[in-house]
Amino acid sequence: MKEMVLKYGCNPNQAAARIYMHNGGDLPLEVLNGRPGYINLLDALNSYQLVKELKEAIHLPAAASFKHVSPAGAAVATDMSDTLKHIYYVDDLELSPLATAYACARGADRMSSYGDFVALSDTCDVATATLLKREVSDGVIAPDYTEEALGILKTKRKGTYCVLKIDEDYKPALLEHKDVYGVTFEQERNEAKITTDLFKTRPTRNKDIPEKAQRDLLIALITLKYTQSNSVCYVKNGMTVGVGAGQQSRVHCTRLAGNKTDIWWLRQHPKVLALPFKEDVRRPDRDNAVDVYLSDDYDDVLADGAWQLVFTRCPAPLTREEKKTWLGELHGVSLGSDAFFPFGDNIERAHRSGVDYIAQAGGSVRDDHVIAMCDKYNIAMAMTGLRLFHH
Template sequence: MNELELKYGCNPNQKPSRIFMENGADLPIEVLNGKPGYINFLDAFNSWQLVSELKAATGLPAAASFKHVSPAGAAVATELSDTLKKIYFVDDLELSPIASAYAKARGADRMSSYGDWAALSDVCDKETALILKREVSDGIIAPGYTDEALEILKSKRRGTYNIVKIDPNYVPAAIEHKQVYGITFEQGRNSLKIDEELLKNFPTDNKTFTDEAKRDLIIALITLKYTQSNSVCYAKDGQAIGVGAGQQSRIHCTRLAGNKADIWYLRQNPKVMALPFKEDIRRPDRDNTIDVYISDDYEDVLADGIWEQFFTEKPEPLTREEKKEWLKTFSGVSLGSDAFFPFGDNIERAHRSGVEFIAQPGGSIRDDNVIEVCNKYNIAMAFTGIRLFHH
């Protein structure tokens, strides 16, 4: 089959819609369940590239959680701490390596991952399917599915959950095309390999990346390769923990992603983990409530009495001072950027979210200012010399 008709394009009024192979070859995918749409396939093909490259670069099973053609999270399989299992809502499940990777990818930014498209580098197993079964998700792409996993996923969304199988041996053409306003654009596919060879040019006084930092920077850079630009990515413990995508200003990317990284870390605060939720509160409502609890508006919410909907008892607020002190313990974070930092203000903001390692292209007329701020905080920074814009 070299063509698949779709219900509509980005919006219901955009008809007809299809995906097809111009050279007459068969599509490298098989729809096992559901009816994926135009945006579903954009997410599927971008997320598949991301996880397959992560697997190739690290040798570890990889997963991604995509929304609107950018990753909300991406991760490789490492063992989860009890704390992370709890904040990702998987502490009651057995976790295989690929399930661990997806739990981390989904857990990086659970608010943004609501209704995600999931991508797995490895065969989807029962453990991963059980995570997906109880989350709000639009679909999944993977190179295969066990019989148990397929049965579980086919029961999701009243039998309409989108399940796509992709040929892992498919190699796209070297030249790619797209149309905008009836005009065809052509470019060479971005087949740039991202590995430790990009992390050797240190303009900073600190010229040391730990092995964990190298891994996390590779994760950040590969994630950025498939994130709508401008973009930056904070990473720690084998996963993206904050992605700032599609901003016109680099500092806004850094702030957006840094705020997400802060929320990821604040969710691990003992007060947050001990919140007395009612047993029947759904995971999305817990996520929303935790987000409000962490915000500076929570004392107003308490005063309004909204807490009674979600908690068995009135929780003590996490004060601004307590949040500030908790975030002071945030450390060991890696930061990648898809283009150069034009000013040192980005480094100042990154430092507030525990960043100790940075990889960026370099080449700004203000590189000296960026290097100066890195040296001020003893941050190790590598100039990769490569830009990762994605549109």
């Protein structure tokens, strides 16, 4: 197929929309079901690059959950605790490694992943298709699908679910182009290889970055490579637990991603696990209710009785002291930044969310201050010398 005519562009008023190859060749993807939109395809092509690179770097099946051209989550196939299976709503499923990767990619930030576009590094199997079928999602891209998995996906959304097959051997041209206000931009693709060699320069007193932490730092940096900048990413146990994208201030990225990480960890608190949901409350509504329960607005919900919509009884609040104590037990988080940290306040905020390992570009005039702040909290930091802006 030489080109694909789309229903419209980013918005319905942008009627003339299509994708095609500058060189006149065939498109590297095929529509197996549904009708993808302009933003769907942007998410699909960005997210597939991410999972392809994760698989090449870590040699495990990988998955990503994309929304508006940035990852809500990304993960490789690792063991999941029973608690994570419960809060990710997969404790009733038999998961393959690929399905596990997607469950983790979507599960850490389920509110952001609602209505996502999914990327899979490997052939979509029945287990992954079964998980996808019951989640609110716009589409999926993968190098292939088993016959049974494709049959399952074709029944989703009354038969309109978007299923894309990508040529895994496709190699894009070195130069890429983008038009803005009638002006064409041209640049080399960002083909920088992200490997553990980037972690050799460790200016902090603590230089110990264990193998699993190095894997998590690789996941963070590869995720950032396809995240709208400025961006910061927190990773633990092979999965992103907080992605802060598209902020003008780096500390706001760090706060945003840190807040998401805090919520991910607080969702595992015994009080949250024991919330008395009514049986007919849907998964997205449970996610929203947990978010409100953990917010500063919960007292208002108690006051106006809105809790009765989702709970069988009024849950006691999780107090500020209980939150602080529980968050104090979070450790071993790895953090990546797509550029240097200009101030030590980023490290202060990262420390509060259990960060023990950092990879960032370095090169700020205040590097000494950032290093000193890491030393204050015994954080091991690598300076990669590699900026990963993505726009």
